[in-house]
Amino acid sequence: MSTPPPAVQSGRVAVALRVLGVTALVGVATTVWLGLFVTPPDEFMGNLVRLLYVHPPMAWVAFLAYGVASLASLLYLWPRTRAERFDRLAGASAEVGVVFTGLTLVSGSIWGRPTWGAWWVWDPLLTTTALLFVLYLGYLALRRVPGELHVRARRSAIAALIAFIDVPIVYLSVEWWRSLHQAPTVLNPTTHKTYVHGSMAWTLLLGFVSFTLVYIWLTAHRYRLAELQDLEDTEGLDVALAERRAEAVAG
Amino acid sequence: MNGYVEAGYVVVLGTLGTYGVTLVARERSARRRVGAGSNKARNAAGVGAPAPVGVGAPAPAGAGTPAPAGAGTPAPAGAGTPAPAGAGTLVPQGDASAREHRAVEEEGPGSTPRAMSP
Numbered sequence: 001m002s003t004p005p006p007a008v009q010s011g012r013v014a015v016a017l018r019v020l021g022v023t024a025l026v027g028v029a030t031t032v033w034l035g036l037f038v039t040p041p042d043e044f045m046g047n048l049v050r051l052l053y054v055h056p057p058m059a060w061v062a063f064l065a066y067g068v069a070s071l072a073s074l075l076y077l078w079p080r081t082r083a084e085r086f087d088r089l090a091g092a093s094a095e096v097g098v099v100f101t102g103l104t105l106v107s108g109s110i111w112g113r114p115t116w117g118a119w120w121v122w123d124p125l126l127t128t129t130a131l132l133f134v135l136y137l138g139y140l141a142l143r144r145v146p147g148e149l150h151v152r153a154r155r156s157a158i159a160a161l162i163a164f165i166d167v168p169i170v171y172l173s174v175e176w177w178r179s180l181h182q183a184p185t186v187l188n189p190t191t192h193k194t195y196v197h198g199s200m201a202w203t204l205l206l207g208f209v210s211f212t213l214v215y216i217w218l219t220a221h222r223y224r225l226a227e228l229q230d231l232e233d234t235e236g237l238d239v240a241l242a243e244r245r246a247e248a249v250a251g
Numbered sequence: 252m253n254g255y256v257e258a259g260y261v262v263v264l265g266t267l268g269t270y271g272v273t274l275v276a277r278e279r280s281a282r283r284r285v286g287a288g289s290n291k292a293r294n295a296a297g298v299g300a301p302a303p304v305g306v307g308a309p310a311p312a313g314a315g316t317p318a319p320a321g322a323g324t325p326a327p328a329g330a331g332t333p334a335p336a337g338a339g340t341l342v343p344q345g346d347a348s349a350r351e352h353r354a355v356e357e358e359g360p361g362s363t364p365r366a367m368s369p
Contacts, residue, residue, distance in 0.1 A: 028264070032260060032264070035260075036256070036260070046253075047253055047256055048253070048255065048256065050256045051255070051256055051259045051260075054259065054260065054263050055259075058263065099266065099267070099270055102266075103262070103263050103266055103267070106259075106262055106263075107259045107262065107263055110255050110258055110259040110262065111255070111259065113255065114253065114255050214267060214271075217271070218267075218270065218271060218274065221271070221274045221275060221278055222274055224278055225274060225277055225278045225281055228278065228281035228282055228285055229281060231285050232281060232284055232285050235285060
């Protein structure tokens with residue numbers, strides 16, 4: 001009989017997750033309140049600037065999620081650190097990353113319609129982000145292809161590392177190519193200046209922190225679910241073997 | 252505001268909320284299934300199952316001492332008959348005497364039970 005992995009068993013982990021969840025919820029609620037009711041409209045964008053308290057944090061979290069997935073994949077591929085938990089973490093983080101990438105695209109599109117006059121333009125940033133979304137969807141599909149555990153984990157890890165190549169391309173696309181999308185405003189990589197101030201800056205910062213906490217909470221739950229699913233598969237095998245043995249004994 | 256802002260917030264928060272709730276629900280359901288699966292595997296293996304009262308059948312080879320009558324769940328069909336070594340035991344898992352007995356059988360007297368060896 002297989003023993004439940006530590007994360008499944010531990011009550012302390014559950015309590016920590018609950019605290020994290022409540023903190024994230026309070027953070028998001030405060031961001032929404034500040035973003036919708038407290039911060040002033042922008043001089044050029046008007047009220048549409050309020051969408052930017054959620055759009056850049058979505059993109060940041062997606063990058064973070066893919067970074068974690070790549071690091072975990074690298075740790076899985078490295079023989080000295082190879083462990084199933086890294087494969088699970090990579091899968092969990094990538095799935096959450098895909099959700100956040102989808103939300104980045106949708107929230108950007110909702111902002112783009114009144115600002116650019118179109119829901120979608122084949123801008124370098126938008127196109128590379130859409131590519132990122134598809135690449136990681138493919139990664140998630142690859143994880144579901146049947147196969148031996150370590151074979152599946154290894155090919156998924158390689159795929160995650162290949163897909164991650166697109167992340168710096170997305171970030172730097174506004175610098176490399178002529179783009180409709182604005183350059184980074186929080187910390188511009190060329191000028192090293194920030195173009196957001198006062199309550200707007202604090203609200204945006206809170207948005208980054210809150211959605212990062214949401215990411216951690218979601219990834220932890222997704223990880224635990226993956227752990228339970230693996231355990232369930234093992235137990236299914238145990239049941240089948242035990243039933244066969246019982247049949248053999250009865251026969 | 253102009254409808255776009257509200258729509259953006261509804262989509263973002265709605266999606267994240269739905270995804271989070273779904274994850275928690277799936278996790279709880281998986282936890283229940285794993286719990287049920289453990290019991291099923293236990294029952295199928297006959298682990299922790301009692302010897303039926305009055306049967307008095309010999310313990311299977313390598314199984315050690317029979318479990319006390321009335322403890323645990325009823326034995327599955329076929330329990331109580333001789334079984335291949337180590338299969339379909341009538342001894343609760345973790346029973347020290349059973350481990351010791353098995354180790355002695357397998358490795359001779361004076362050997363350390365495998366489960367207890369460092």
